[in-house]
Amino acid sequence: MVKTIIKREFLDNLISLKFIACVLVAIVLTAISTAVQARNYLDRLSDYNKGTALAQDELTKVPAYSFLGVSIYKKPSPMSIFVTGIEGKTGSYVTMTHREIPTSLKGGVIKNEFSSVFSFFDLSSIIITIFSILAILLSYDSISGEKESGMLSLVLSNSFPRSRFLTGKYLGGMISLALAVLLCFLAGSLILLFSKGIALDSGFFVSAFLIYLFSLLYLSAVFLIGILASSLTKSSFQSLIVILAFYLLAVFLLPLAVNNAADGLAARGARQYDRNVGELLKQRAFEIGRISKAIPIQRSWSFKKSAGEKVLLSRLNPPETIAYYESLLGQTERLKEEYALKIQTLRQEDLRVRQRIDRLRNWVLALFPPSCFGRVAELEAGTGQDDLIRFFQHLTQYWRQYVHYLDEKNAFSLRYFYPFPKGLPPAEEALVDELTRVYAENKQPWFSSSSFQEVKKINERYEENISPLDLSDLPVFTYQKRAFAERLQKWSLSIVVLFFNNLLAFALAYFTFARYDARTEN
Amino acid sequence: MFKEFLKRQLVEDVISFRFFIYTLIILVTLIVFPLIFAGRHQSRLEKISQNTIENRRRLEVSAEHLVDLLGTQQKLYMEPRTSRFIADGHEEQMPQGFMFTMMEIRLPAEPNDSGAGILSSPDLSFIIQFVFSFFALILTFNAVSAEKEKGTLRLIFANSIERAKLLLAKYLAALLTVGIPFLAGLMISLILLDLKRIPTLSGSFCIIILLFFLLSLLYLSFFILLGLFFSTAAVGSKNSLVLCLLSWVFVVVILPKAAGPLLNLKNFAVPTEKAIEEAAEQAYREVWDRHASENIMTGDPNWESTKLNVRISNEAGKVKQEIYDLNLRKKIQAVKTLMAVNCVSPASLYEYAASAAAGTGLPHFERFQRQVTQYQNDLLNFFKAEDMKDKESPHLFFHPDYVSSKPVDFNRIPQFKEQKPELLERIQDAAAYGAGLILYNIIMFAIVFYKFQTYDVR
Numbered sequence: 001m002v003k004t005i006i007k008r009e010f011l012d013n014l015i016s017l018k019f020i021a022c023v024l025v026a027i028v029l030t031a032i033s034t035a036v037q038a039r040n041y042l043d044r045l046s047d048y049n050k051g052t053a054l055a056q057d058e059l060t061k062v063p064a065y066s067f068l069g070v071s072i073y074k075k076p077s078p079m080s081i082f083v084t085g086i087e088g089k090t091g092s093y094v095t096m097t098h099r100e101i102p103t104s105l106k107g108g109v110i111k112n113e114f115s116s117v118f119s120f121f122d123l124s125s126i127i128i129t130i131f132s133i134l135a136i137l138l139s140y141d142s143i144s145g146e147k148e149s150g151m152l153s154l155v156l157s158n159s160f161p162r163s164r165f166l167t168g169k170y171l172g173g174m175i176s177l178a179l180a181v182l183l184c185f186l187a188g189s190l191i192l193l194f195s196k197g198i199a200l201d202s203g204f205f206v207s208a209f210l211i212y213l214f215s216l217l218y219l220s221a222v223f224l225i226g227i228l229a230s231s232l233t234k235s236s237f238q239s240l241i242v243i244l245a246f247y248l249l250a251v252f253l254l255p256l257a258v259n260n261a262a263d264g265l266a267a268r269g270a271r272q273y274d275r276n277v278g279e280l281l282k283q284r285a286f287e288i289g290r291i292s293k294a295i296p297i298q299r300s301w302s303f304k305k306s307a308g309e310k311v312l313l314s315r316l317n318p319p320e321t322i323a324y325y326e327s328l329l330g331q332t333e334r335l336k337e338e339y340a341l342k343i344q345t346l347r348q349e350d351l352r353v354r355q356r357i358d359r360l361r362n363w364v365l366a367l368f369p370p371s372c373f374g375r376v377a378e379l380e381a382g383t384g385q386d387d388l389i390r391f392f393q394h395l396t397q398y399w400r401q402y403v404h405y406l407d408e409k410n411a412f413s414l415r416y417f418y419p420f421p422k423g424l425p426p427a428e429e430a431l432v433d434e435l436t437r438v439y440a441e442n443k444q445p446w447f448s449s450s451s452f453q454e455v456k457k458i459n460e461r462y463e464e465n466i467s468p469l470d471l472s473d474l475p476v477f478t479y480q481k482r483a484f485a486e487r488l489q490k491w492s493l494s495i496v497v498l499f500f501n502n503l504l505a506f507a508l509a510y511f512t513f514a515r516y517d518a519r520t521e522n
Numbered sequence: 523m524f525k526e527f528l529k530r531q532l533v534e535d536v537i538s539f540r541f542f543i544y545t546l547i548i549l550v551t552l553i554v555f556p557l558i559f560a561g562r563h564q565s566r567l568e569k570i571s572q573n574t575i576e577n578r579r580r581l582e583v584s585a586e587h588l589v590d591l592l593g594t595q596q597k598l599y600m601e602p603r604t605s606r607f608i609a610d611g612h613e614e615q616m617p618q619g620f621m622f623t624m625m626e627i628r629l630p631a632e633p634n635d636s637g638a639g640i641l642s643s644p645d646l647s648f649i650i651q652f653v654f655s656f657f658a659l660i661l662t663f664n665a666v667s668a669e670k671e672k673g674t675l676r677l678i679f680a681n682s683i684e685r686a687k688l689l690l691a692k693y694l695a696a697l698l699t700v701g702i703p704f705l706a707g708l709m710i711s712l713i714l715l716d717l718k719r720i721p722t723l724s725g726s727f728c729i730i731i732l733l734f735f736l737l738s739l740l741y742l743s744f745f746i747l748l749g750l751f752f753s754t755a756a757v758g759s760k761n762s763l764v765l766c767l768l769s770w771v772f773v774v775v776i777l778p779k780a781a782g783p784l785l786n787l788k789n790f791a792v793p794t795e796k797a798i799e800e801a802a803e804q805a806y807r808e809v810w811d812r813h814a815s816e817n818i819m820t821g822d823p824n825w826e827s828t829k830l831n832v833r834i835s836n837e838a839g840k841v842k843q844e845i846y847d848l849n850l851r852k853k854i855q856a857v858k859t860l861m862a863v864n865c866v867s868p869a870s871l872y873e874y875a876a877s878a879a880a881g882t883g884l885p886h887f888e889r890f891q892r893q894v895t896q897y898q899n900d901l902l903n904f905f906k907a908e909d910m911k912d913k914e915s916p917h918l919f920f921h922p923d924y925v926s927s928k929p930v931d932f933n934r935i936p937q938f939k940e941q942k943p944e945l946l947e948r949i950q951d952a953a954a955y956g957a958g959l960i961l962y963n964i965i966m967f968a969i970v971f972y973k974f975q976t977y978d979v980r
Contacts, residue, residue: 017764018764021764021768022768025771025772025776035783036786040786047794106796107794107795107796112785112790112792112853112856112857113617113629113795114616114617114853114854114856114857114884114887115785115853115857115860116612116615116616117612117857118779118782118785118860119779120779120782120783121776129771129775130771133767133768133771137764137767141760237664237759240763241539241540241543241544241660244656244660244767245543245544248547248652248653252652252653253547253652253653256642256643256644256648257551257554257558257644260558260562260643263562264561264562264565265561268565271565271568271569271572
């Protein structure tokens with residue numbers, strides 16, 4: 001008999017206007033969204049591939065350690081096509097130097113900063129907005145509607161247990177929903193399988209399947225809440241009004257309010273952090289100034305290339321200048337390293353506060369099925385804020401390795417800014433002395449002197465023969481998506497909450513239905 | 523007779539269960555949102571005032587040598603307006619201002635990943651756009667069909683009543699039923715903001731609020747008409763409800779995003795910020811390379827070669843700036859085109875109208891940009907005037923080696939202060955979108971009117 005109810009329910013749903021309309025809209029949207037998001041993913045992927053190749057290439061051309069910076073790109077995940085998360089909204093790479101531990105991504109393929117308004121749907125948001133409506137429409141009159149049509153008293157008069165009736169209704173509805181969502185997932189996956197350049201591995205399909213299961217668990221919660229509302233209220237219209245109010249609250253209003261409130265709280269901490277970092281940087285500048293004042297400079301001219309904090313001295317420079325840079329940079333660069341660590345300590349504290357706020361936010365949101373599902377999907381897909389934090393944690397570890405490597409190579413010595421052997425041949429030394437003399441006499445403009453032109457020419461010849469640093473043993477940064485067990489650990493708690501939501505709604509629906517007055521009023 | 527209809531309908535609407543539930547949600551939202559907004563607004567203001575202090579400090583340091591003004595970098599940010607509570611216009615997700623020096627204006631390179639998870643701000647237009655429109659549909663989806671199902675419709679028409687009057691009564695009653703909680707909530711939220719020391723009771727702000735209120739009514743009236751339409755067009759209240767819900771999702775949730783995929787079109791393609799920077803540098807070098815064969819050695823300010831060098835340097839700087847400006851224009855143009863496409867959705871129309879009235883979002887940014895350019899001109903003119911006073915300076919603008927390095931009175935250096943937009947400008951901006959909303963209403967009303975005239979009441 002349960003089977004009959006399930007079958008009837010399922011078939012009833014399949015031919016109903018609401019089911020057909022919702023599923024059609026959802027499938028069309030899924031197709032468009034998958035195509036759009038796949039294109040965005042391919043953009044990011046090519047950005048990643050190009051950037052990584054370029055970074056590799058640059059590493060073979062580093063003349064001195066001051067020019068060393070490792071560009072690290074964050075690999076985009078194909079799962080971001082279905083669950084965009086924050087991927088694609090953030091930058092794509094960091095540049096690692098000993099001077100600072102990166103805290104935010106740079107670059108990225110967002111070309112138009114004004115266009116975030118138009119960010120398109122992904123599959124997870126289609127499930128949250130459209131399938132929720134479908135689940136509501138399928139369940140809101142499951143009890144009260146049957147009562148209104150008089151069916152309920154007929155069915156129950158056959159001494160048919162109410163619990164079975166409820167189970168039948170539930171399963172029938174869920175099977176139709178499962179079919180509808182499956183169609184969307186299949187449509188999305190098919191488009192991906194036939195689009196060029198997207199390599200899908202088994203991990204992708206496992207994740208997609210898991211997200212499919214999560215979405216069913218989510219929709220089941222909505223469906224059960226619908227049944228509950230249906231058995232609580234007198235008429236099906238009342239139940240619909242209540243449950244649609246819930247939909248508005250849980251899908252649109254609540255996440256907006258909670259996210260904004262949490263962001264406001266976090267911004268307060270962030271300002272303090274910014275101030276503290278600013279203080280530290282001032283302190284750093286002061287100490288650097290102190291160090292450079294303490295070291296006297298004898299000859300104040302030099303041939304150098306510098307850009308920002310990169311310094312490269314040409315071959316023909318007074319030995320005093322080289323010695324000056326050696327003792328100055330040897331101290332200041334180590335100082336910068338120390339300060340990078342100090343800033344990191346501050347950041348850790350800031351992160352702790354932020355994580356506390358985030359945890360609170362997640363718990364509040366987890367109580368409401370839509371945001372709970374959204375979070376679980378992001379965790380499984382590895383495209384959320386959570387994954388970004390993990391990326392930066394790995395970067396911090398890599399920074400330590402990187403700095404250790406520099407220390408081992410004694411990088412903050414002569415080789416930091418001077419890619420040539422020390423000491424000049426006598427003829428060149430004479431040239432340098434001559435230039436110094438001209439400079440000291442201050443014949444304006446001194447660089448139009450003949451010795452200047454000659455030194456410049458010789459320097460250029462040397463520059464052609466700079467041998468780049470051998471960086472083959474530089475530690476390589478690797479970042480992998482969380483392993484399945486780790487992901488499981490991350491989302492399991494939220495899933496338990498979602499499951500509990502289901503259970504609670506079912507139990508409540510069961511009890512209210514058990515005392516439900518099945519008689520029609522007229 | 524009309525009055526009685528209106529009264530009956532109004533009473534019926536107001537004592538209904540749906541009115542109770544949705545008014546509750548609306549009131550709670552209109553209490554919670556101002557509180558969240560107030561917190562965020564305060565922290566934005568604090569950030570801006572810190573930044574202003576930092577800019578002043580930098581100018582003060584540069585005042586010691588006039589030449590230092592050339593390279594003084596300021597961050598010029600848009601002022602966070604109180605009217606962002608009315609409509610944020612996605613200002614949070616936009617570049618907040620410019621990196622400014624006298625020689626260069628650029629978008630800031632800083633990544634904005636803090637707000638990446640948030641798509642909307644707690645503003646009034648969001649509540650109207652999503653909650654009130656929903657409420658309007660819920661209120662009217664069975665306005666006609668229920669009367670028919672109950673049989674009252676036939677009774678009414680048996681009295682030889684004009685159908686138009688009944689329709690009008692239903693429409694006005696629904697508008698009042700939606701408008702009254704809105705007005706009450708609006709008052710509450712404005713008072714709450716005022717209590718949180720965000721002044722909302724100034725004259726121009728009240729006019730903006732009034733304008734916003736009218737725009738909101740126009741928007742809601744569209745949904746009321748939509749509800750009435752489905753109520754007469756669909757067979758039975760249940761079908762009408764399904765259609766109402768789906769069209770709500772379509773109009774409010776899906777359509778405003780419909781222009782998104784168009785962004786991938788070639789016409790709207792712009793390079794990444796990194797690529798723009800490279801292109802600008804490239805153009806800069808090209809100008810220099812063009813003069814590679816000439817004598818551009820700097821030295822004595824009277825040398826022709828020095829003067830040529832300065833000219834080239836100015837030209838190269840200009841070319842570089844043009845690349846930044848061109849790409850910024852392209853970006854804004856692309857978004858504006860997409861916004862125009864989006865106007866097929868009343869929800870988007872309303873959103874843009876509200877943000878235009880509030881003076882936030884893209885119109886705000888464009889105005890801000892004009893002011894920053896003006897400020898740059900002011901500063902350059904000031905610089906020249908000051909330099910002319912220095913007899914020793916060779917006046918070769920703008921090479922740092924050949925201009926005055928005398929101290930300058932800090933108080934006379936122009937400082938950037940964003941001007942408030944004219945009320946009239948805002949109203950004009952909003953009027954275009956408002957006209958679109960009116961058009962939608964007229965079309966919808968005509969359809970509903972026709973449908974109702976031919977409605978079979980049996």
